[in-house]
Amino acid sequence: MVSSLYIHIPFCLRKCPYCDFFSIPYENGMEREMERRYVNALKSELILRKDNIVTLRTIYIGGGTPSVFEAGSIARLLEFINNNFGIENGAEITMEVNPSSADDEKLRAIRQAGVNRISVGVQSLNDEELISLGRIHNAAEAVRALEIIKKYFWNFSVDLIYGLEGQTVGGWVRTVRRALSFAPPHVSAYELTPEADTPFGRRVMSGEAVLPEEDAIAAMYCSAAEQFGGAGLCHYEISNFARAGFLCRHNENYWRRGLYAGIGAGAHSHLRILYSGQGYSLRSSNAADLMQYLTNIEHNTLPVGETTIIDGCEGLKEDIFLGLRTAEGVSVERLREGGIDVAGLQGLVENGLAEIDETRLKLTRRGFLVSNRIISSIMDKIDAQRGHSPKSV
Structure with missing residues (x-):
């Protein structure tokens, strides 16, 4: 039985060229109808998985860009989860947001819906770097989003990316310093990885895009770690830093090989099963295809993608x-x-x-x-x- 739940919202306003997660842009004119249909499918999948889920201690709503959904959809989904499975008092409920869809009204409504932790995809506070990443927000919008988030959430995380095309160590240091001026209790700092099957990865492979040298990337990592440490954030995972009491409990469960259920198109789960009379853990994924996911769920069938039994050695x-x-x-x-x-x-x-x-x-x-x-x-x-x-x- 699992007490951690991941909910995948695959929709984006525009897919970033470096992203290899399963995500798709909204179809013009179909947004709210698809949102309604998808939320209903998530509820149905939860019922199909009811034998695996107990009262929840952590919920993580990721994507894609979950904040493209209306706050009312998030509220109805969390209410359904609480009514059917229960959400523990003090549970950590995280939602990812994009600065371009993080306005005052929506963030207030998301907080009222029960979300108590925000992970905001700032990535950079340099406009040229944001353009090279293909992000649809600029630095000023990211700053404004952080200002609004601080009004409604005491627990939030800032996502940053280093090793960007054209980025210098000095430019990265300035982004980190500016991000820390908002006193985030948690920061995730990831090195940009050019995945081969993404537009950005193909640009790197062809030589069109050139990333910083290895020594510069190492300097970025070390300088950020020093700045985060100086701001009172402990380095608790390779890419994650937090003040005491603000470590991401949901992700800690991942890193400790805890069990969790994942719902939504392309979501992953880690469950316990019996196989040939022995107990194993099972890693599985839902089909990373929106229409296949919806069709399966609407026919009361789990949309299973890959499934791997993890034996003792693995x-x-x-x-x-x-x-x-x-x-x-x-x-x-x-x-x-x-x-x-x-x-x-x-x-x-x-x-x-x-x-x-x-x-x-x-x-x-x-x-x-x-x-x-x-x-x-x-x-x-x-x-x-x-x-x-x-x-x-």
């Missing part, structure tokens, strides 16, 4: 992979279960990339910079020891 690898992304690190015991000679990892310590004591291995800030390389090396060693692969069904 679960162990997930524990290590996810743990090393966090400040808590991973237990030495789990590493040894994977056949890892912990003494053989002392080179990471000597190079300032990790800290190891009797119980845990934790990456340092320098280690976070090359975490993909470190984690890949450990995964390769586990695979060589055990030779397991996940079961697809």
Whole structure:
């Protein structure tokens, strides 16, 4: 049974050229009718999944751009969830918003609907960088959105992206400093990753778009971490920083391999199942196709996309992979279960990339910079020891 729920709203005013999440622009003239139909489908999917869901501790409404929906649709959906499953007192209810759709009236209504945490996609506070990202808001609109958010929400997160085309270390430092002037209790800072199947990724592959050098990106990461630390935000995951008491509880559940249900087109779930008489965790996704999703749900059928059973070895690898992304690190015991000679990892310590004591291995800030390389090396060693692969069904 799960007490965390992810709700995917795939609609956008315009799809950003670097985004590889399942999202689609609204069709002109069909917005509100599609919104009504989609919300009804979400309610129906919840009923189809009722045996997996208990009173909810966290709800995360992501996208796409959920704030393109009317606040009344969000209110009706949360009311339905509370009436049918229950929402715990003090539950964390997060909603992503775009600065271009974050006006005073909507944010006030969203707060009244029960949302108590906002994640705002600022990305940059430099107009030229926002244009290169294909964002539809400018820096002034982002600033205005932050001012309104602070009126109604004491718990909010600012999303920023670094390593942008044409970005300098100085320009990034100015964006971070300006964002911190709003005293956000949480900041997510992500390095831009050019995904191959996106318009931006193709521009990078062709050489049309040139990203900053590796040393400049490392300097951006370290300077931001220092500024966030100076503002009282602890570095609790590779890309996430928060004041005490403001860590994202929903995402912490992900990083600790907790169970959760995902509803909506393209949403992912992590559930517990019995398979061949044994208990496993199951990672599954809904079909990333709007019309297929709606048709299946309207015929009382779950729109299953990919499904993977996670056995003991794969679960162990997930524990290590996810743990090393966090400040808590991973237990030495789990590493040894994977056949890892912990003494053989002392080179990471000597190079300032990790800290190891009797119980845990934790990456340092320098280690976070090359975490993909470190984690890949450990995964390769586990695979060589055990030779397991996940079961697809």
